[in-house]
Amino acid sequence: MSDPDASGEFDLLEPDEADAFGDEWEEIDVSDDEADRIARKRDREFLTFRKRIKDADQFKVEDSVFDEATLGALYKLVQDGHIAAFGGPLSTGKEANVYLAASDDGEVAVKVYRINASDFRSMREYLDGDPRFEGIGSDKKKVVVAWTKKEFANLQRAARAGVRVPEPIAVQRNVLVMEYLGTEEDRAxxxxxxxxxxxxxxxxxxxxxxxxxxxxxxxxxxxxxxxxxxxxxxxxxxxxxxxxxxxxxxxxxxxxxxxxxxxxxxxxxxxxxxxxxxxxxxxxxxxxxxxxxxxxxxxxxxx
Structure with a gap:
């Protein structure tokens, strides 16, 4: 390959002990969590964090992404040590933006799904009929939260099956933290x-x-x-x-x-x-x- 990060041969992962074909899946909880409680409480530390994010150059035009509860999710991920500092956007899309961030263990990718701007109908095509999401209803927030947690669960299952995917690190509400793929200069x-x-x-x-x-x-x-x-x-x-x-x-x-x-x-x-x-x-x-x-x-x- 001509790309500097690529080689002419590709290694296959050795699979872990994968789950059996067609195993039933755990139900994914879409009820309010700590991020929602943080956003409702709006204590002084959260408000300071909120202002810092709102004032950051890379986030100034992101009102459709960073609603109060999303900021609560980011705040919780910072508290838990999964994010130490934010960088700029790696990609932007109709349903989610992906940002580069630093953690205690190195660089990570932070995927933030939009609650208000996500394509609700296209998501339902994949959620409806999935046994993990029966009875989820039509609440947009619950659909997007389910989608985010679904991606986290899918990444975990794929990795166990020996499929090379970005390592899932943490999930909070509509925010997913995962392995960053690329170099200091650019994404993969x-x-x-x-x-x-x-x-x-x-x-x-x-x-x-x-x-x-x-x-x-x-x-x-x-x-x-x-x-x-x-x-x-x-x-x-x-x-x-x-x-x-x-x-x-x-x-x-x-x-x-x-x-x-x-x-x-x-x-x-x-x-x-x-x-x-x-x-x-x-x-x-x-x-x-x-x-x-x-x-x-x-x-x-x-x-």
Missing amino acids: RRLNEVEIENPRVAYEVVREYMRRLFRAGLVHGDLSEYNVVVHDGELVVLDLGQAVTVHHPNYRDFLERDCENVANFFARQGVETDGDQLLAFVSGEGEADGGGELDPYDAEESG
Whole structure:
């Protein structure tokens, strides 16, 4: 690869003992928590913190992101030692902004979901039918809080299954703290932003991670070259907020879409694959007859 952070080979993680396929999931609590109580109490220390954030140059135009309870969540994360100082934005989007921050252990990424501006309808497509969120109702705050906690839980489960994802560090209300991917100079680059020297090896790693997710009962739901990045010679899967369990009524449609997106990207890089082949590999449906797929561990022959 031409990117300075990339290498021609990518290492696969060794999976931990993953949960069984299709395990039931714990219910995620969306009731008021300490961040809401901090925002309601508004004591002197919180008000000082609030003013410091509101006056910071990087946050001055972020009123739609930093409502009172979100500031309460950030304040609680500072109190707990997960955030020591804030940097500038790494990315901005319709549903969330991601900021660089410092912690006692180094740099972290802080993802802040908007309560007021989030795309409520697109979130419901993934939440409805997920057994972790039955009965959540239509309260926008609860939906966004559920979404944030869902992403944290999905990252934990993916990591246990041996999928390289940003390490989830802490979650508070609509704020997620996770591993920062990049260097002091810049964030990690997405697959669509780098020149891939060995597309077949990269493809084999991505599809193996897709299979591990599926075997752990998860489907990413929005996987493409735009949310896989290169970091320290590894491919890292991002944005698991919308990932659903295999209990979701539309999980198959999401899985087929992921396979089409990933296969189409790598086919453009010269890899002989298509969505049906990738689906057979990820789901295991082609294992009985070989599925027409490449051996995922024949990287030495693919050079």
